[in-house]
Amino acid sequence: MKWSRTHTLIAGLGLLALTNAVALVGAAYNRSGEPEAKLRLTQRELQTPYRWYGNRENSGLALSLIWRVLNEPSTETEIYNWRYAGTGGTPAWLDKAKMEALGFDTSAPAASSDLQGSIRYEKQLPREVLLVLEVDGPTYQRSLELAKQYVARAEAKLASSPGDKNLGTRVNNAREALEWETDRNSRLFVVDAGLEPVALRAKYPDATRYAIVRGQVRPEIFGRNSEKVRGFVSGLSIESINVPFALRDVFGSAAQLNDIDQRNKAPFETTVAFGKQLEPWITTAAKK
Amino acid sequence: MSASSRSEAQQRADDIRTFQAELDRLEREGVLTLGADQRRAVADHQRDLLATYARAFDIDRDAQSRQLSIGMRAASFLGALALAASVFFLFYQFWGLFPETAQVGILLVAAFGTFAATFVIQARDATGYFTKLAAMVAFACFVLNIAMLGQIFNITPSDKALLPWAAFALLLAYACDLRLLLAAGILCLITFISARTGTWSGMYWLHFGERPENFFPAAIALLFLPQLLDHRRFQGFAAIYRVFGLLSLFLPMLVLANWGQISYLDFNRTLIQGFYQVLGFVGTAAVIWLGTKRHWPEVVNTGLTFFVIFLYTKFYDWWWDIMPKYLFFFVIGLSAVLLLVVFKRLRASGTRAAGESSP
Numbered sequence: 001m002k003w004s005r006t007h008t009l010i011a012g013l014g015l016l017a018l019t020n021a022v023a024l025v026g027a028a029y030n031r032s033g034e035p036e037a038k039l040r041l042t043q044r045e046l047q048t049p050y051r052w053y054g055n056r057e058n059s060g061l062a063l064s065l066i067w068r069v070l071n072e073p074s075t076e077t078e079i080y081n082w083r084y085a086g087t088g089g090t091p092a093w094l095d096k097a098k099m100e101a102l103g104f105d106t107s108a109p110a111a112s113s114d115l116q117g118s119i120r121y122e123k124q125l126p127r128e129v130l131l132v133l134e135v136d137g138p139t140y141q142r143s144l145e146l147a148k149q150y151v152a153r154a155e156a157k158l159a160s161s162p163g164d165k166n167l168g169t170r171v172n173n174a175r176e177a178l179e180w181e182t183d184r185n186s187r188l189f190v191v192d193a194g195l196e197p198v199a200l201r202a203k204y205p206d207a208t209r210y211a212i213v214r215g216q217v218r219p220e221i222f223g224r225n226s227e228k229v230r231g232f233v234s235g236l237s238i239e240s241i242n243v244p245f246a247l248r249d250v251f252g253s254a255a256q257l258n259d260i261d262q263r264n265k266a267p268f269e270t271t272v273a274f275g276k277q278l279e280p281w282i283t284t285a286a287k288k
Numbered sequence: 289m290s291a292s293s294r295s296e297a298q299q300r301a302d303d304i305r306t307f308q309a310e311l312d313r314l315e316r317e318g319v320l321t322l323g324a325d326q327r328r329a330v331a332d333h334q335r336d337l338l339a340t341y342a343r344a345f346d347i348d349r350d351a352q353s354r355q356l357s358i359g360m361r362a363a364s365f366l367g368a369l370a371l372a373a374s375v376f377f378l379f380y381q382f383w384g385l386f387p388e389t390a391q392v393g394i395l396l397v398a399a400f401g402t403f404a405a406t407f408v409i410q411a412r413d414a415t416g417y418f419t420k421l422a423a424m425v426a427f428a429c430f431v432l433n434i435a436m437l438g439q440i441f442n443i444t445p446s447d448k449a450l451l452p453w454a455a456f457a458l459l460l461a462y463a464c465d466l467r468l469l470l471a472a473g474i475l476c477l478i479t480f481i482s483a484r485t486g487t488w489s490g491m492y493w494l495h496f497g498e499r500p501e502n503f504f505p506a507a508i509a510l511l512f513l514p515q516l517l518d519h520r521r522f523q524g525f526a527a528i529y530r531v532f533g534l535l536s537l538f539l540p541m542l543v544l545a546n547w548g549q550i551s552y553l554d555f556n557r558t559l560i561q562g563f564y565q566v567l568g569f570v571g572t573a574a575v576i577w578l579g580t581k582r583h584w585p586e587v588v589n590t591g592l593t594f595f596v597i598f599l600y601t602k603f604y605d606w607w608w609d610i611m612p613k614y615l616f617f618f619v620i621g622l623s624a625v626l627l628l629v630v631f632k633r634l635r636a637s638g639t640r641a642a643g644e645s646s647p
Contacts, residue, residue, distance in 0.1 A: 005407065008463040012403050012456065019434060019452040020396060027441035057377060059384030062439065103490055120554065125491040125498055214444055216492045237444050245387040279442050 030275035035283075036201075037211035037274040039135045042288070043267050045188040048251065049240065061248060062240040063282075066186040069094075069233050070139050070146075090220055094193060094231035102129050102193060104219050106229050126216035126234050130278075132192040132204055133211045139189040147181040150174045190233050193217060197278070211274045213238065238280060241272060247285040293465055294416055295523030297341040301349065304334045346414035364417040368468060371421055372428030379432055391440055399433040402426035410464055423460040423469055430456050447483035447493045450476045467524055474510065474532045481506035482536075489552070500540030501552050507536035527586040534575060534587065538594040541568045546601065568598040580634065599623065 046063040069089035100106045104127070108120045134140075154174040158167040194200045197212050204210035214237035222228050243251060252266050267288040274280050314320040322330070341347045348354040375398070383391055406422040413419050434449050457473030460466060479496075482503045486496030496502045510533030514526035541564050544551050548560030555563075572595035579587030600620065607616050 005463070008459060009404075009407055012459055012463075013400065015452055015456055015459065016399050016403060016430065016433075019430075020399070020437070023434060023437045023441075023443065024392070027437070027443060030441070030443075058380045059382055060380070060439070061384060119549070119557075122549075123552075123554075125486075125489075125495045127490050128492045238442050241442055242440055245384075245391075248384070277444070279444060281442055 026277065027279075030277040030279045031273075031281060032276065035207075035273035035275055036197075036278065037207040038283070039133070039188075039208065039211050039272050039274075040269060041135060041188065041272050042269050044184060045135065045186045046241070046270060046272075061243040061251060063243060063251070064240045065188065065236060065238075065280075067133060067188045067190055067236065068143075068186055069190050070143050088232060088234045089190075090222075090230050090232050091190065092230075093191070094217065094233065096229040098193065099217075099219055099229060099231045102195065102217060102231070103127055104231075106219070121219050121221050121229065124219050126218040128214055128237060129193050129195060129217050130197055130200055130212050131190050131215040131217075131233065131236065132194075132200055133213055134189050134191040134204075135209055135211075136187040137189070137191070137209050139191050140187040143189070144181055147174075147178040151178050190215070193231070193233075211272075211280075213274065213278055213280070241280050241282055243285075244282060247282060250285040250287055293521045293523070294345040294347065294414075295465065296521060297345040298347045299523065301338055301341055301347050304338065305350075308334070344414065360415070360417050364420045365468060368421050368424035371425050375425055375428050376432055379436065383436070388440055392437070395429075395433040395436055398429040399426070402429045406460065406464065416465060419464045420466050420468060423464050423466055427453075427457050427460060427469060427472060445494070447480055447487075447496075450480035450483070454480060461525075462522065465522060467528055470525055470528050471532070474529065478503065478506040478510070478532065478536055481509060498550060499552055500543045500550065503536045503540045507533050507540075509533075510536060527584070530584060531586050531590055534590040534594070538568065538572065538590075541571065542594065542597060542601070545598065565598065565602065568594070572598060596627070 049064050069091040096106050151174040154171045158171050216234045217231045220232045270285040271283045272280050273283045348357050403426045406426045409422045410419040454473045454476035457469045461469035483493040483496040485502040487493050510529050514529045519526040545564040548557040551560045553560050572591045575591035
């Protein structure tokens with residue numbers, strides 16, 4: 001059989017139709033039935049991305065999910081970074097055993113004296129796993145508590161040496177960090193990881209507080225001699241959520257979104273649903 | 289003999305022009321004289337052929353039209369890229385003003401409409417230049433279509449999207465005889481195969497570029513593909529496969545020859561770098577030999593370019609810090625002279641072998 005123009009036309013139209021069908025049916029399946037989770041998120045957890053020169057003409061709007069991890073041992077060093085949540089982190093629960101369960105090879109000794117071992121860890125690239133997001137839950141309360149403790153410790157140190165300028169600055173920074181933690185920082189934390197969605201849902205049954213999403217994790221070695229292994233949550237597979245046309249006005253005018261001083265100022269509350277394929281969408285949004 | 293594509297018709301027309309010039313020369317030198325009937329028969333046949341080709345494929349019948357064609361090709365290439373970018377930015381500028389159903393509708397109409405328009409234009413455009421513009425816009429619309437569906441419905445990014453894009457670009461490339469779309473399709477294929485290779489080791493697919501060895505299976509597939517498919521009707525297609533195959537082979541090797549720590553191999557960094565340096569030299573030399581033997585100029589040129597890059601990278605590593613600059617560049621100059629001598633010898637031996645094999 002000779003390949004003709006008609007064959008090409010049919011093949012092309014078929015390819016276009018099939019690809020679109022797969023994408024649209026997949027999206028419809030994700031949103032069918034009862035959502036896997038429904039989280040109430042505010043301007044603290046969803047932010048409009050910075051409009052840089054290259055995407056200023058983009059008339060669409062997608063909100064970035066601002067997520068965090070809590071790493072208790074280094075809370076005091078992290079206090080200065082609390083305003084810059086969402087750039088990854090090394091939570092205490094993502095330890096060697098958890099990393100092994102996620103499929104990483106943790107058999108080699110990690111100590112820096114064993115060069116081959118540490119290289120083996122450095123060479124392991126991020127894997128896609130399931131991450132559990134918790135909104136305004138115990139982890140956020142713990143983070144708030146740590147910020148309060150930090151203020152108390154800084155104030156106690158200043159009280160013992162009242163004239164110390166450095167300690168005075170530290171108290172101011174700690175108070176500011178507490179203010180951010182109380183009123184502005186995201187309350188959305190990555191609190192667990194796994195490979196089986198059913199097992200994770202069984203562990204975190206509250207679908208209004210916990211959502212399961214896809215994200216990436218990679219191993220990291222730390223300690224005085226780099227002898228300890230832990231995991232680093234490096235990102236979510238879907239970092240931003242498209243705003244439906246009908247809800248667009250809730251998030252401000254185009255001019256407001258482009259203005260760096262006005263951006264993310266207007267308070268709002270949204271409901272974000274996570275579907276059968278763990279893909280999110282905004283179901284409701286209202287100005288507060 | 290009838291030509292089935294524009295490139296085939298153009299090749300035949302060029303052969304006819306060369307034949308006429310050589311025939312005139314032979315007749316002037318008294319080597320060959322055709323009878324009046326023979327001369328008329330040849331001239332009539334060639335005139336008919338050229339007229340048929342000109343009607344069917346709008347070929348270049350003389351040197352001047354060939355020069356103009358080169359200009360048209362450049363304009364068509366730039367225009368195709370610019371129109372594709374224009375479609376992309378046009379949608380971005382206005383898509384937020386429509387509800388989701390209208391957005392999806394516009395994307396579908398654009399993808400299907402531009403594909404159908406490409407076929408309509410192809411039926412009326414013997415030159416192929418306008419078809420190239422339309423095909424490139426159709427490809428851009430399809431890429432935009434799937435990428436935007438992903439954005440509108442927050443679909444998890446996947447390397448699988450690259451497969452229909454590659455298939456669509458290749459379909460348009462073969463249907464409309466377009467090398468630009470072939471290159472686009474091959475790039476999608478390289479990315480898809482490399483990403484899949486990366487995921488076999490467990491990594492998240494977007495990180496596939498961090499292990500250059502992921503590109504090797506794509507390179508091997510691209511180097512073998514033109515041997516399996518008959519590309520006689522598609523001038524330059526086989527060469528494009530081979531060039532992209534060699535780029536996918538030698539670029540990762542070059543990276544690994546300098547940054548061994550990003551290899552899959554579980555050895556000392558210096559050992560890995562040394563291994564890929566040797567592999568780079570042996571590979572490029574083998575490719576130059578193969579290209580010379582099979583008369584694939586693009587393979588010889590690509591192999592030669594990488595051989596020189598591998599060589600000069602090593603020279604830089606060894607001598608840049610310890611040699612005075614004049615001496616360093618003098619050594620580079622000497623090595624170029626040495627390469628010239630080697631290639632002159634290769635060329636002479638090739639010519640000798642061709643002479644001996646001819647009857």
